[in-house]
Amino acid sequence: MEKIISEKNISIDIQDISHEFGENKVLKGIRLQIGKGEIFGLLGPSGAGKTTLIKILTGQLSQCFGKALLLGEDTEKLSNAVYKRLGVMLENLGLYERLSCYDNLKVFADIYGVEKEAVLEALKRVGLYEARKRAVLNISKGMRQRLMFARAILNDPEVLFLDEPTAGLDPGVMKEIHRLIEEQSERGTTIFLTTHNMEEAEKLCGRVGLLCKGKIVECGRPKEVCAKYDHQRQIGILLGSGEKMFFPNGPEAAEKMKQLLLTEKIAEIHTTEPNLETVFLELTGMDLQGQMHMTHAGLATGGRI
Numbered sequence: 001m002e003k004i005i006s007e008k009n010i011s012i013d014i015q016d017i018s019h020e021f022g023e024n025k026v027l028k029g030i031r032l033q034i035g036k037g038e039i040f041g042l043l044g045p046s047g048a049g050k051t052t053l054i055k056i057l058t059g060q061l062s063q064c065f066g067k068a069l070l071l072g073e074d075t076e077k078l079s080n081a082v083y084k085r086l087g088v089m090l091e092n093l094g095l096y097e098r099l100s101c102y103d104n105l106k107v108f109a110d111i112y113g114v115e116k117e118a119v120l121e122a123l124k125r126v127g128l129y130e131a132r133k134r135a136v137l138n139i140s141k142g143m144r145q146r147l148m149f150a151r152a153i154l155n156d157p158e159v160l161f162l163d164e165p166t167a168g169l170d171p172g173v174m175k176e177i178h179r180l181i182e183e184q185s186e187r188g189t190t191i192f193l194t195t196h197n198m199e200e201a202e203k204l205c206g207r208v209g210l211l212c213k214g215k216i217v218e219c220g221r222p223k224e225v226c227a228k229y230d231h232q233r234q235i236g237i238l239l240g241s242g243e244k245m246f247f248p249n250g251p252e253a254a255e256k257m258k259q260l261l262l263t264e265k266i267a268e269i270h271t272t273e274p275n276l277e278t279v280f281l282e283l284t285g286m287d288l289q290g291q292m293h294m295t296h297a298g299l300a301t302g303g304r305i
Helices: 050-057 101-112 116-125 141-152 171-186 198-204 222-228 251-262 276-284
Strands: 010-021 024-035 039-043 065-070 086-089 159-163 190-195 207-212 215-220 234-239 244-248 266-272 301-304
Touching: 010 050, 010 190, 024 050, 024 190, 024 215, 039 198, 050 065, 050 159, 050 190, 086 141, 101 116, 101 141, 116 141, 141 159, 141 171, 171 190, 171 198, 190 198, 198 276, 207 222, 207 276, 215 222, 215 276, 222 276, 234 251, 251 266
Parallel strands: 039 190, 039 207, 086 159, 159 190
Antiparallel strands: 010 024, 010 065, 207 215, 234 244, 234 266, 266 301
């Protein structure tokens, strides 16, 4: 990937990172630059290598090949000073079940050298101030996700890593997590987000990378990535019988549509446009859930004509 960000504005610089577990090649020559204050989304199904890359970038794992810089430091030898400028929310990074929400954050506040007021402020920001004395084992999954987010932003990080932050959440809680992410971005934080949720990526991210089997197969602004695959654009027709038909969006479809209109068989006409899900499907043969497909069926429905 060519350099598109000036050196002084780079928060994360990934230089040909590869990693393997035995014979399993998880990452294959990843190259990325992520600018300060950017929300970057890494999209891909489970097992694509997203979490492994986060662990490398945060110094939890050493890559087999290549190099990565985080806030200017080699990720294989990050200093305590850089660690204090990071926030990390991993799906498998557990909470202390028997401790209260407040005491969970207090443990990390002591590590970061953060004052008590910051703990209370973080709880207020995520809407858990009233639940601060409740034990984690007595709160819902959505509340746990918000508590983990509070822990990740406790030290007001310059770079925030979020690994599938809304996985398994209901739409209401997901919307709240999105609000918190956008709020943190407005504070100037660089956010590295992994997800397999296409709508989440399109809503939050300035740029996205599509990761499949350890390789980034496409990268750019969501709208620009989708526009690049505009040949997927079709006209969808729902017949009165319930049957669905798709035609290329062009003059060659006009005669077929005319015949259907004359016979009054058409119930609805829609435009269909490419989205990140259908682009990923075209490039990899699978969707963002990791399911294999033989065709490009199921394009997202756009506005009704």
